[in-house]
Amino acid sequence: MQTAPAQSRPPRTPMKGYMREYGWAYLFILAPVLLFLIFTLYPVASAFLMSFQQYSVMGSEWIGTDNYTRMVKDEVFWKSMWNTVLFTVGTVPVNIIITYALSFFIFQMKDKWQTFFKATMYLPAVASGVTISVVWLAIFDPTHAGLLNRFIGLFGFDPVIWLGKSDTALFSLILMNWLGSHGAGIILYLAAMGGIPKSLYEAADIDHASGWSKFWRITWPLMKPTTLYLLVTGVITSFQVFISVYLMTQGGPNFATTTIAYLIYNTAFNFYEFGLASAQSFVLAALIIVISVIQFKYFSSDVEY
Amino acid sequence: MARVEFRNIRKEFVDDNKGTFTAVAGSNFVIEDKEFVVFVGPSGCGKTTSLRMIAGLERQTSGDIIIGDRVVNNLHPKDRDIAMVFQDYALYPHMTIRENLSFGLRNLKKPKAYIEQKVAQAASILGLESMIDRKPRELSGGQRQRVAVGRAIVRDPQVFLFDEPLSNLDAKLRVQMRVELSELHKRLEATIVYVTHDQVEAMTLGERIVVMNNGIIQQIASPTELYANPQNMFVAGFIGSPPMNFIDVTKEGNVLRMEGGSFTIPDAMARGLSKYENKPLILGVRPEHISGEDLPGTPNHEYTYAGKIQVVEHLGSENLVYFRIGNRTVTAKVHPETTGYPGMDKTFIFNFDKVHFFDPETEQRIDW
Numbered sequence: 001m002q003t004a005p006a007q008s009r010p011p012r013t014p015m016k017g018y019m020r021e022y023g024w025a026y027l028f029i030l031a032p033v034l035l036f037l038i039f040t041l042y043p044v045a046s047a048f049l050m051s052f053q054q055y056s057v058m059g060s061e062w063i064g065t066d067n068y069t070r071m072v073k074d075e076v077f078w079k080s081m082w083n084t085v086l087f088t089v090g091t092v093p094v095n096i097i098i099t100y101a102l103s104f105f106i107f108q109m110k111d112k113w114q115t116f117f118k119a120t121m122y123l124p125a126v127a128s129g130v131t132i133s134v135v136w137l138a139i140f141d142p143t144h145a146g147l148l149n150r151f152i153g154l155f156g157f158d159p160v161i162w163l164g165k166s167d168t169a170l171f172s173l174i175l176m177n178w179l180g181s182h183g184a185g186i187i188l189y190l191a192a193m194g195g196i197p198k199s200l201y202e203a204a205d206i207d208h209a210s211g212w213s214k215f216w217r218i219t220w221p222l223m224k225p226t227t228l229y230l231l232v233t234g235v236i237t238s239f240q241v242f243i244s245v246y247l248m249t250q251g252g253p254n255f256a257t258t259t260i261a262y263l264i265y266n267t268a269f270n271f272y273e274f275g276l277a278s279a280q281s282f283v284l285a286a287l288i289i290v291i292s293v294i295q296f297k298y299f300s301s302d303v304e305y
Numbered sequence: 306m307a308r309v310e311f312r313n314i315r316k317e318f319v320d321d322n323k324g325t326f327t328a329v330a331g332s333n334f335v336i337e338d339k340e341f342v343v344f345v346g347p348s349g350c351g352k353t354t355s356l357r358m359i360a361g362l363e364r365q366t367s368g369d370i371i372i373g374d375r376v377v378n379n380l381h382p383k384d385r386d387i388a389m390v391f392q393d394y395a396l397y398p399h400m401t402i403r404e405n406l407s408f409g410l411r412n413l414k415k416p417k418a419y420i421e422q423k424v425a426q427a428a429s430i431l432g433l434e435s436m437i438d439r440k441p442r443e444l445s446g447g448q449r450q451r452v453a454v455g456r457a458i459v460r461d462p463q464v465f466l467f468d469e470p471l472s473n474l475d476a477k478l479r480v481q482m483r484v485e486l487s488e489l490h491k492r493l494e495a496t497i498v499y500v501t502h503d504q505v506e507a508m509t510l511g512e513r514i515v516v517m518n519n520g521i522i523q524q525i526a527s528p529t530e531l532y533a534n535p536q537n538m539f540v541a542g543f544i545g546s547p548p549m550n551f552i553d554v555t556k557e558g559n560v561l562r563m564e565g566g567s568f569t570i571p572d573a574m575a576r577g578l579s580k581y582e583n584k585p586l587i588l589g590v591r592p593e594h595i596s597g598e599d600l601p602g603t604p605n606h607e608y609t610y611a612g613k614i615q616v617v618e619h620l621g622s623e624n625l626v627y628f629r630i631g632n633r634t635v636t637a638k639v640h641p642e643t644t645g646y647p648g649m650d651k652t653f654i655f656n657f658d659k660v661h662f663f664d665p666e667t668e669q670r671i672d673w
C-alpha cells in the first residue's frame with residue numbers, strides 16, 4: 001500500500017495523522033466488539049470456568065472435572081442425548097425431503113402462484129415458536145375432541161394420548177416438526193432451482209433424459225450446496241430443540257422427550273446446578289461443532305458451486 | 306442422416322400483456338441430406354426459434370416439420386433423433402467431460418463397452434483426451450465448445466443443430482473452430498443446420514445460406530449466389546463487408562442521373578429498365594466494384610464519377626475510400642497503392658458488369 005513516497009503529507013507525526021484519519025473507524029468497530037466481549041465472550045468464558053466449579057451465588061468452589069464425571073454417570077444425560085439424536089435423525093432428513101418436494105412443485109407453478117406459496121409457506125417462520133406450540137397442543141389434545149384424534153378417527157383409529165405416553169411423545173414432537181416451517185428452506189431451494197439454466201434441461205431433453213433422470217442426475221446434484229446448508233443448519237437447530245419440549249411435554253413422560261437443551265435448562269433453573277449445566281452446555285457445543293465439521297467434510301467433497 | 310423440411314411454418318409467441326408476436330412468418334425450405342445449411346440474419350430475426358422448432362424445444366403455431374421421411378410435429382425432442390449444440394454450451398457443470406459426453410448414451414441404456422468406445426472416439430476427434438476427467442469449469446471456452454460438439458457427435462444423430470456455437474470465442478479461436486467444424490462436417494457426412502448472425506461465418510461454413518429478417522426468409526442460396534445475385538436490398542446489404550452501396554438514380558433513356566454525375570448505360574440495360582423511365586431507382590454496387598484507378602483489365606471506362614474523398618481507411622491489403630453521392634456515403638474498396646487523401650478530387654470507376662438495380666418501393670432486385 002505504502003509504495004509511493006508520500007510527498008504531499010510529510011510524515012511528521014505519523015501516529016497522530018493515522019489516528020486522525022482512521023480513529024473514527026476504530027470507534028465504530030469498538031461498539032460491536034464491546035458488545036461481543038460483554039454479552040458473548042464473557043458469558044462463554046465464565047460458563048467454561050463455572051463448569052469446573054460447584055457454583056453458588058454466595059461463593060463457588062473449585063471442584064475440577066467433577067461436573068463432567070457426574071454428567072457422564074447420569075442416566076438422564078444419556079437418555080437426553082439419545083432423544084436428541086433420535087429427534088434430529090427423525091426430523092432433519094425428512095424435513096429436507098419435504099422442503100425439496102414442496103419447492104419442486106412450487107417451482108413448476110406460474111410466477112403469481114409461486115409468490116403466493118412462498119409467502120404462505122414462510123408465514124409460520126414469522127409466528128413465534130410459543131404460538132405454534134400452543135396450536136399444536138390443541139391438535140394433540142388426547143381426548144376425542146383433539147384435532148389429530150378426530151382425523152385418525154375418520155379411519156377408525158382410537159384416540160391416542162399423543163404427548164402423554166412415552167412411546168408416542170417424542171414421535172409427536174417429530175411429527176409436529178415435519179409439518180412445521182419449511183418456508184426458509186423453500187425459498188433457498190427455489191432460488192437454487194431458478195439458478196439452473198433452462199438450457200441444461202433442454203440439453204437433457206435432447207440427450208434422451210427421462211423426468212427421473214433429469215431430477216436425479218441434474219437437479220439434485222446441483223442442489224447439493226443448498227441441501228448441505230439446510231442439513232447443517234437443520235442439525236444445529238434440532239440439537240438445540242427446546243421451546244416445544246418446554247411448552248408441550250416438560251421433557252416427560254418419564255424423560256421420553258428430554259432433549260439436551262431441555263436437560264440443561266432443567267439442571268440450571270430447576271435444580272440450580274449451574275456448574276453441571278455449564279458442563280452439559282459445553283458438551284452440547286462441542287458435539288454440534290464436531291458434527292458440523294463432519295458434515296462439511298463428507299458432503300462438500302463433490303459439491304459444485 | 307436425413308433431410309429437414311419446413312412447410313409453411315409459423316411461430317407466434319402469445320403474451321398476455323404484450324399481445325401476439327410473430328417470430329417466424331411462414332417459412333418454407335428443404336435442407337438436403339448431408340448438407341451444411343446456415344441460418345443468418347440480424348438479432349431477433351427468428352433463427353434460434355427456427356432451430357428450436359427443428360429440435361422440438363419449441364412447438365410451431367402452424368405448419369409441418371419433416372425430418373427424414375417423418376412428420377415430427379408431435380414428437381418430443383428425444384424422439385426426433387437430433388443433437389444440438391447450445392449457444393451457452395449447456396454442459397452439465399457437475400459432471401466430468403466423460404460423463405457429459407456419455408450422458409445421452411447412458412440414458413439410451415447402451416452397453417458400457419459401446420459407450421466407452423464412442424466417447425473415446427469423440428474425444429480423439431475433438432482432441433479432448435487429456436481433459437476427459439475434468440469438469441467443464443476447468444476448461445477454456447474453446448475446449449468447452451468442443452465438448453458441446455462432442456456431446457452431439459457421440460450419438461450419431463440424423464441432424465446436427467448448432468446455435469451460434471462460436472459467438473463466445475475470441476476472434477482467433479473462432480477462425481480455428483470454423484475450420485474444425487468444416488472438417489468435422491466432411492468427416493461425419495452429417496446434415497448440419499447452423500445458426501449465426503455473423504455473415505462471414507455464414508459465407509465460410511454454409512453450403513447454402515438461409516437469410517432471414519423479421520421472421521421472413523429473404524433468400525436461400527449458396528454463398529457465391531447470394532453475393533452475386535442478392536434478391537433484395539436486405540440481402541445485398543447484409544452479405545458482404547463492407548456492405549453494398551446504394552445510390553439513388555433516375556433513368557432518362559440511356560442515362561442514369563444522380564447528384565453530381567450521370568452514367569450512360571447500354572441499350573440492353575436501358576430496355577430492361579424501361580418500366581422505370583423517369584422514375585427513381587436504386588443502383589447497388591459493391592465497394593470492390595468501384596475502383597479509384599484506371600487499372601488494366603477494368604472492363605469499361607465509361608462509368609466514372611468525379612467525387613471528393615472524405616475519409617480513407619488503410620487496411621493493409623486494401624484501402625477503403627469514402628465519398629458522397631447525394632446524401633449517401635459510398636464506399637470504394639481500392640488498391641492499397643491508389644493515391645487518395647481526404648479532400649482530394651478523385652474519379653471513381655464503376656464496374657457496371659457487377660451492378661444491381663433495386664425498386665425503391667419493394668426493395669426487390671430488378672431483373673433486366
Ligand SMILES: Nc1ncnc2c1ncn2[C@@H]1O[C@H](COP(=O)(O)OP(=O)(O)OP(=O)(O)O)[C@@H](O)[C@H]1O
Pocket residue numbers: 318326327328346347348349350351352353354355502
Ligand atoms: N419465448 C419467447 N417469448 C416471446 N418472444 C420470444 C420468445 N423467444 C423468442 N421471442 C422473440 O422472437 C423473436 C425471434 O427470436 P430468436 O431468438 O429466434 O432470434 P434470433 O434470430 O435467434 O436472434 P439472436 O441473433 O439475437 O439470437 C425475437 O424478437 C424474440 O424477442
Ligand SMILES: [Mg+2]
Pocket residue numbers: 352353354
Ligand atoms: Mg438466437
